[in-house]
Amino acid sequence: QVTLKESGPVLVKPTETLTLTCTVSGFSLSNARMGVSWIRQPPGKALEWLAHIFSNDEKSYSTSLKSRLTISKDTSKSQVVLTMTNMDPVDTATYYCARIEVAGFDYWGQGTLVTVSS
Amino acid sequence: DIQMTQSPSSLSASVGDRVTITCRASQGIRNDLGWYQQKPGKAPKRLIYAASSLQSGVPSRFSGSGSGTEFTLTISSLQPEDFATYYCLQHNSYLLTFGGGTKVEIK
Numbered sequence: 152q153v154t155l156k157e158s159g160p161v162l163v164k165p166t167e168t169l170t171l172t173c174t175v176s177g178f179s180l181s182n183a184r185m186g187v188s189w190i191r192q193p194p195g196k197a198l199e200w201l202a203h204i205f206s207n208d209e210k211s212y213s214t215s216l217k218s219r220l221t222i223s224k225d226t227s228k229s230q231v232v233l234t235m236t237n238m239d240p241v242d243t244a245t246y247y248c249a250r251i252e253v254a255g256f257d258y259w260g261q262g263t264l265v266t267v268s269s
Numbered sequence: 270d271i272q273m274t275q276s277p278s279s280l281s282a283s284v285g286d287r288v289t290i291t292c293r294a295s296q297g298i299r300n301d302l303g304w305y306q307q308k309p310g311k312a313p314k315r316l317i318y319a320a321s322s323l324q325s326g327v328p329s330r331f332s333g334s335g336s337g338t339e340f341t342l343t344i345s346s347l348q349p350e351d352f353a354t355y356y357c358l359q360h361n362s363y364l365l366t367f368g369g370g371t372k373v374e375i376k
Contacts, residue, residue: 188365198305198313198356200365211363214270247312254319255303255360259312 153177155187155248155260162266163238169265173231173248180226181206186251187231189222191244192262199244203251204231238267271295273359275368281376288344290355290371297337298361304333304342305356307370313356317342347373 159171173187180187186205192198202212202222212220221234231248245264249256272295282288292302300320305313315324317333320340330345344351352375357368 190367197370198307198358198367200358200367203365214364249312251360254322255301255315255358256305256313257315257318259314262312 153250153258155250155258157246157248157260157263159246159263160265161263162268164269165239165267167238169233169235169238169242171233171235171246171248171263171265173233173260175229175231175248175250178250180224180229180231184253187224188249188251188256189231189233190247190249190256191242192247193241193244196244201235201246202233205251240267243267270364271298271359271362271366273357273366273368275357275371277371278369279372279374281374282347283376284347284349286347286376288347288351288373290342290357292335292340292342292357292359292368294338294340294359294361298359300336301359301361302333302335302340303358303360304331305358306351306353307356308353316355344373 154176188203189201204210204222219236224231245262247262249259274293302320304317307313316327316331321333332343334341354370354372
């Protein structure tokens with residue numbers, strides 16, 4: 152059974168760095184042709200893809216947020232970590248991690264709401 | 270980056286109606302497109318992959334079509350549990366993009 156679960160702070164202050172962890176089970180982060188993505192959704196707005204990392208450690212980032220994002224993985228811990236620097240209130244959103252395979256996202260975490268406020 | 274233009278942004282329909290949602294890509298993406306359904310407070314759920322393949326467990330009233338730049342999600346007979354927001358996602362490029370979403374509401 153494939154599951155993904157996001158964890159991290161509920162509240163961050165403006166200018167702080169956000170660190171989110173996605174813990175996966177039911178598959179290995181070393182599986183070929185698979186990876187994990189981060190996606191966010193501000194309240195009442197559309198989904199926005201942020202970044203992904205594949206089993207071969209290949210990474211991609213959203214063009215608009217590339218300068219602020221870092222994605223990494225610890226295969227032994229089955230975890231994928233996303234950091235986002237210089238947080239702003241407009242970054243308030245539900246952050247999801249999802250497994251990506253050749254045909255897109257097949258499994259999603261439940262999401263975690265992150266609020267940016269002083 | 271590839272832009273995905275989804276239309277309409279919202280629609281009102283009745284149970285039993287046929288509903289069609291469209292996504293247009295700014296450049297050709299072959300059939301590297303999926304459709305996702307999202308209900309309030311829940312994570313999205315994949316309905317269609319590879320533009321026209323039905324995800325296991327998804328009712329057959331959902332169908333997808335298209336290739337290249339024009340894609341369509343069709344619900345043949347809208348059911349009460351189908352009232353939700355729908356998104357397309359292109360994964361042809363390493364820079365993935367979602368459409369803006371279509372909220373399907375009860376008329």
